[in-house]
Each structure stands twice: as C-alpha cells, then as structure tokens.
Amino acid sequence: MEQHELEQLEIDLFLEGVYRRYGYDFRNYARASLQRRMRGLMAATGHSSVIEMLPKVFSDRGFLIRVVDALSINVTEMFRDPPFFLALREKVVPYLKTYPFIKVWHAGCASGEEVYSLAILFKEEGIYDRTTFFATDFNAGTLEKAKAGIYPLDTMKKFAGNYLAGGGKAALSDYFHAEYDSVIVDGSLKKNVTFAMHNLATDGVFGEMHLILCRNVLIYFDAQLQCRAAGLFDDSLVHGGILALGSKETLRFTELADYYDMLDEKWRIYRKTGATYLAAHWGAPT
Amino acid sequence: MSPARSMQAVVMGASAGGWAAFSRILTALPADYALPVAIVLHVHPGQGEDFPLHMAPGRRIPVRPAQDKDPFLPGVAHFAPPDYHLLIEWDKTLSLSADPKVCHSRPSIDVLFESAASVYGPGLLGVLLTGASSDGTNGIKRINELGGLTVVQDPDTAEHPTMPRSAVTHASPWRVLGLDAIAQLLLDLAPKPHPVFPDLESGATPPDRSRP
Numbered sequence: 001m002e003q004h005e006l007e008q009l010e011i012d013l014f015l016e017g018v019y020r021r022y023g024y025d026f027r028n029y030a031r032a033s034l035q036r037r038m039r040g041l042m043a044a045t046g047h048s049s050v051i052e053m054l055p056k057v058f059s060d061r062g063f064l065i066r067v068v069d070a071l072s073i074n075v076t077e078m079f080r081d082p083p084f085f086l087a088l089r090e091k092v093v094p095y096l097k098t099y100p101f102i103k104v105w106h107a108g109c110a111s112g113e114e115v116y117s118l119a120i121l122f123k124e125e126g127i128y129d130r131t132t133f134f135a136t137d138f139n140a141g142t143l144e145k146a147k148a149g150i151y152p153l154d155t156m157k158k159f160a161g162n163y164l165a166g167g168g169k170a171a172l173s174d175y176f177h178a179e180y181d182s183v184i185v186d187g188s189l190k191k192n193v194t195f196a197m198h199n200l201a202t203d204g205v206f207g208e209m210h211l212i213l214c215r216n217v218l219i220y221f222d223a224q225l226q227c228r229a230a231g232l233f234d235d236s237l238v239h240g241g242i243l244a245l246g247s248k249e250t251l252r253f254t255e256l257a258d259y260y261d262m263l264d265e266k267w268r269i270y271r272k273t274g275a276t277y278l279a280a281h282w283g284a285p286t
Numbered sequence: 287m288s289p290a291r292s293m294q295a296v297v298m299g300a301s302a303g304g305w306a307a308f309s310r311i312l313t314a315l316p317a318d319y320a321l322p323v324a325i326v327l328h329v330h331p332g333q334g335e336d337f338p339l340h341m342a343p344g345r346r347i348p349v350r351p352a353q354d355k356d357p358f359l360p361g362v363a364h365f366a367p368p369d370y371h372l373l374i375e376w377d378k379t380l381s382l383s384a385d386p387k388v389c390h391s392r393p394s395i396d397v398l399f400e401s402a403a404s405v406y407g408p409g410l411l412g413v414l415l416t417g418a419s420s421d422g423t424n425g426i427k428r429i430n431e432l433g434g435l436t437v438v439q440d441p442d443t444a445e446h447p448t449m450p451r452s453a454v455t456h457a458s459p460w461r462v463l464g465l466d467a468i469a470q471l472l473l474d475l476a477p478k479p480h481p482v483f484p485d486l487e488s489g490a491t492p493p494d495r496s497r498p
C-alpha cells in the first residue's frame with residue numbers, strides 16, 4: 001500500500017472510531033480539507049500518524065474536544081460577502097415583511113458575527129421586533145463565544161467596511177459598546193436570539209421557519225451529507241420560505257433543486273415554491 | 287526496461303508574474319491534453335471568478351473556474367476561484383474550502399499541492415512558478431515525500447524569483463527549468479494516445495524513487 005493510501009485508511013478508521021465512541025459523525029465530511037486539519041492537529045499535539053491519535057481520543061474526552069475544534073472550521077466575519085447582505089435587503093426582506101411574525105434558523109452560526117449582522121439588518125429594515133432567531137452550531141465552545149457576543153476591537157474596522165458595502169444605514173459602532181480592546185454586542189440585538197447546540201449530521205428538525213441561513217457549512221460536507229442537511233432545511237421551511245447558502249454552495253446535489261426558485265443566483269438565495277413539484281405530480285395548471 | 291512513468295494529474299501554482307507565466311505554458315498544451323490540471327494563481331479576493339477565461343487568448347486547452355464537487359477532468363485547466371482554497375478530493379473531484387489563509391493566501395498553493403499529493407501519490411506532477419511569497423514550498427515537499435515529481439521555475443528566469451527560490455532552497459525539487467522546458471515536460475509526462483518509448487533526449491525519464 002502506498003503511503004498516501006495508508007493515511008487515507010487511518011483517517012477512515014479514526015472517523016469511524018470517533019463516531020462509534022462518542023456519536024460525533026464526521027464520516028461524511030469532504031475528506032480533502034478534513035485531512036488537512038487532521039494533519040494540523042497531529043502536528044499541534046505531537047503525534048506522528050493519524051492512527052496514533054485513536055487510542056488517545058478513546059481514553060481522553062479532553063482530546064475529543066480538540067478533535068471537534070480542529071474539524072469544525074469556525075472562521076467567520078460580520079457581513080461577510082457584503083453584496084449578499086444587499087441582496088437580502090432587496091430581495092428577501094420584502095417577502096419577510098408580509099409575515100406577522102418571522103422565524104429564522106441560522107445553522108452553523110460559528111462565533112455569532114453573522115447572526116448579529118442579520119439582526120442589525122432586520123433592525124434597520126424594521127422587522128427585528130417580530131422576529132425570533134434560532135442560531136445553532138455543533139461546537140459548544142464556539143457557541144459560547146456567540147452567546148457572549150464579545151469581539152476584538154481591531155476586527156471592527158474591516159467589519160465596518162463590510163457593513164457599509166452591505167447597505168448599512170447607520171454606523172456599525174452604534175450596535176456595540178467598546179470596552180478596552182473589545183466590543184460587546186448591544187443587548188437590544190441579542191434579545192430575540194436563542195443559541196442552541198444542533199448537529200446537522202445527526203439531529204432533526206425543531207420548528208417551522210421563514211428564513212434559513214446556512215453559509216459556508218455545506219461546502220465541508222460530501223454530497224450525501226449535503227442531502228441530509230438540505231432535507232432538514234426543506235422540512236423546516238414554510239411554503240414560500242427562503243434558504244440562503246454560501247456563494248460556492250448549491251442545491252444541485254440534492255433532490256430539492258427542482259422545487260426551489262432561484263431568487264439570487266450569484267448569492268445562492270432560494271425560495272421554496274413547490275411549483276415545479278406540483279406541476280410534475282399533478283400537471284401544470286391550464 | 288521500464289517505460290517513462292506516466293503521470294495522472296498536474297497541479298501548478300504561481301503568484302506575482304503568474305498571469306504571463308501560465309499564459310505561456312497553457313498556450314503550449316493541446317486541446318486534448320491527457321491529464322487533468324489544477325491551478326492556483328494568487329489574485330485579489332474581489333476578482334471575478336471568470337478571470338482565467340481571458341488568459342492566453344490563442345490557447346487550445348479549455349480553462350474553467352473550479353466549482354465545488356465538479357469532476358477533475360483531463361484536458362481542462364481548473365482554476366481556484368478568488369478567496370477560496372482549491373483541493374482535490376479523494377474521489378478525484380474538486381473541492382473548495384473557506385479555511386483560514388495559508389502563507390497569507392487563499393487560495394493557497396500549499397493547500398492544493400498537499401491535497402493532490404494525498405490523492406495521486408507518485409502519479410502527481412507539481413509545478414511551481416514565479417511569485418513573491420513562500421507559498422508552494424511545503425506543497426513541493428509533500429509531493430516529493432509521497433513519491434510525486436516536482437518542477438520549479440528557474441528563479442533566474444522568473445519575473446519574481448522569491449517563491450521559486452524558496453522552493454529550490456528548502457524543498458529539493460526534482461527539476462529546475464525555464465518556462466518552455468516546463469511546458470515541454472508537461473507534454474512528455476502526459477500519457478500518449480499510442481504507446482511510445484521513453485523520450486530519452488528530453489531528459490524527462492523520471493528517477494526511480496524508492497518507496498516504503
């Protein structure tokens with residue numbers, strides 16, 4: 001067996017072991033970038049092979065947390081891809097305004113920058129007060145950061161630029177309190193946001209939603225796991241509900257592609273219409 | 287006598303000066319080039335992803351901005367989109383990631399090279415060209431380690447020598463060559479439509495690397 005094949009086998013065994021031992025299921029993550037992070041973890045913890053880490057993770061729950069941290073990629077920003085937020089304002093908010101109350105599921109919220117960006121946008125569009133946000137992630141440590149809503153002051157400069165480019169109507173600093181070299185999210189942004197643990201690989205649906213945001217998460221999944229997650233989103237969305245993915249993510253590997261309209265092709269904003277589905281099963285209305 | 291080793295895939299990387307360098311190499315490749323090619327060129331993150339379509343107007347090999355989960359097709363040069371890493375997946379499809387920058391870059395050459403080395407092992411050819419960074423050096427090391435072949439542009443011929451020099455100094459590439467010789471090597475190492483004897487004149491017969 002060539003060396004590169006051996007390492008692949010070790011990774012398969014490791015992921016199977018972590019799943020059977022702890023229930024964390026990384027078996028359907030896209031392997032190429034996962035392998036890179038496994039090698040990073042190996043180097044950081046002084047192991048010389050992946051298989052060497054298996055007994056370690058079996059006997060040491062603390063090491064499991066290192067594994068989960070290494071395999072969940074928590075990089076995020078406020079108003080990442082500003083034109084996406086412009087598209088939300090222009091193409092999605094008008095639909096949402098027609099609902100008396102709005103439920104939003106933000107899946108894979110990482111340390112919270114994106115959910116607070118959304119909250120700011122909803123405030124400025126006058127729909128925050130009738131909205132409940134459910135922000136979920138499967139990484140407990142990251143979720144704690146999201147709940148705390150405390151960010152380094154020096155990142156705010158870049159975020160402020162993103163905010164304005166994304167159609168911001170005030171100043172980003174209006175929504176934060178500065179404290180030493182940190183900023184803290186204002187309580188009025190937090191009050192309608194509920195944070196919870198949720199694993200897209202193993203957990204189920206928990207409510208009916210009008211908007212689901214899941215950006216830069218599916219890109220780490222293989223086609224099979226993408227289908228599972230997309231199925232959860234579909235089961236959660238009301239008829240006419242909206243699904244927003246990351247700019248390099250699509251529904252093309254799922255069965256859903258036919259039942260959703262593209263509201264914005266570049267920024268992967270879909271609307272659940274079911275029209276195609278009805279036409280396929282009942283014949284188009286004449 | 288073993289015939290010239292035939293490779294299974296090509297990965298290439300460049301930074302500053304890479305537009306001209308890639309243009310020259312792509313122009314030399316035929317429309318039906320037998321290997322799949324993946325390319326990282328450092329560009330501004332705000333650059334549109336269609337930028338490679340404008341490269342080397344007379345070229346015959348088609349180029350494509352890489353999309354997540356697309357097949358890694360022979361005869362096509364797949365370019366990493368701005369602000370995402372490009373990787374080769376174990377099942378030989380393309381994979382994008384928004385992981386942190388590596389060597390201040392996303393896309394990073396190291397990320398592409400290391401992932402492809404893990405898939406193709408001895409069947410991979412890695413090519414590193416001009417640039418003012420140290421990205422690519424670790425990638426070249428990893429390809430060597432897993433038995434693949436590596437070629438670095440001769441720093442004296444590179445528009446920006448820092449990146450190839452870093453690899454020549456720290457990663458012991460198999461060959462150090464000018465652009466035209468690199469293009470010729472890409473042709474020589476691709477499987478031919480008909481069986482041929484190794485072209486001894488080109489000096490391209492790969493060494494027999496020992497394996498574990």
Ligand SMILES: C[S@@+](CC[C@H](N)C(=O)[O-])C[C@H]1O[C@@H](n2cnc3c(N)ncnc32)[C@H](O)[C@@H]1O
Binds near residue numbers: 075111136200201
């Ligand atoms: C790259 S971040 C994306 C953050 C944010 N949505 C953005 O685009 O800026 C990916 C997030 O997905 C989370 N994640 C990965 N696998 C998950 C899973 N199976 N279930 C829930 N969240 C997951 C990670 O913990 C991480 O916080």
